[in-house]
Amino acid sequence: MEHEEQIAIADYELPFDLHSDMPLWEINANCRMVLELEGTPVGNEMKAIQQKWFSSFEEFIDHKDEIRYYDVGDGAALAEYLICEENVFGEIPHELQKHIDYHSYGSELEMDDRYLFTTSGVFGYQ
Template sequence: MRIYLLNNTRPYHDEDDGYSGDWFNCPVDFEEVKEKLGVEHEEQFEIADYELPFDLHSDTPLWEINANCRMVLELEGTPIGNEMKAIQQKWFSSFEEFIDHKDEIRYYDVGDGAALAEYLICEEYVFGEIPHELQKHIDYHSYGSELEMDDRYLFTTSGVFRYQ
């Protein structure tokens, strides 16, 4: 995660390699920005480019970028963190909304609809407790196909997610 910041107090000069800017790893240390770009205040630079798992505007405050990056780092390595972009695109209109509702997302460590169906029926008892001798007669593939078409579920290579 990184952003490209431009010093907006210095004009473009061909002989000085163009704009006065640099890439910074996130979360960004403002002291490093001050040192590299020669600025004293946040109003003296603008965001020109970024490589982040969320969208930015050129006037997004640095504290907000850093807060979002810390959230991403907190989720890093988790199933929700690994599929963050797909989850956000499926159910949320913004990164902030995703963060606000991340605890309402359920993760199932299964590979397909049939495995999810079997888990829901045999482990979570979605249809009540079914005697063991009847479980072998259940068509998990058929029920799994229905679950795959249900908007409450997101099937990914990392597993299945459900937003409650």
């Protein structure tokens, strides 16, 4: 058996927990994942996303590609995007779209656990 050197990390600021038995290669792999996400909307809100939907950093990493980012500021804007651009209710004629209450539907979306509203935008995960 090879001799393993023990390393103690006393102070750190990482979006994942360190454990005393965690091998250095695993810490490095997690740090590489963090660096990959750095500067992206998901990376900027990593902590909030992880707290909302995932019980661990590893689970977050496993599902990060399933998280949708919407560059909108509030529920009404998300509602309008989902209805007009993604056709969540099917194709709605343009002349009817101006009669839709986006604020009301947006309020429902804000209470929906599938969406996370942040200062960076809105994230969706099903």
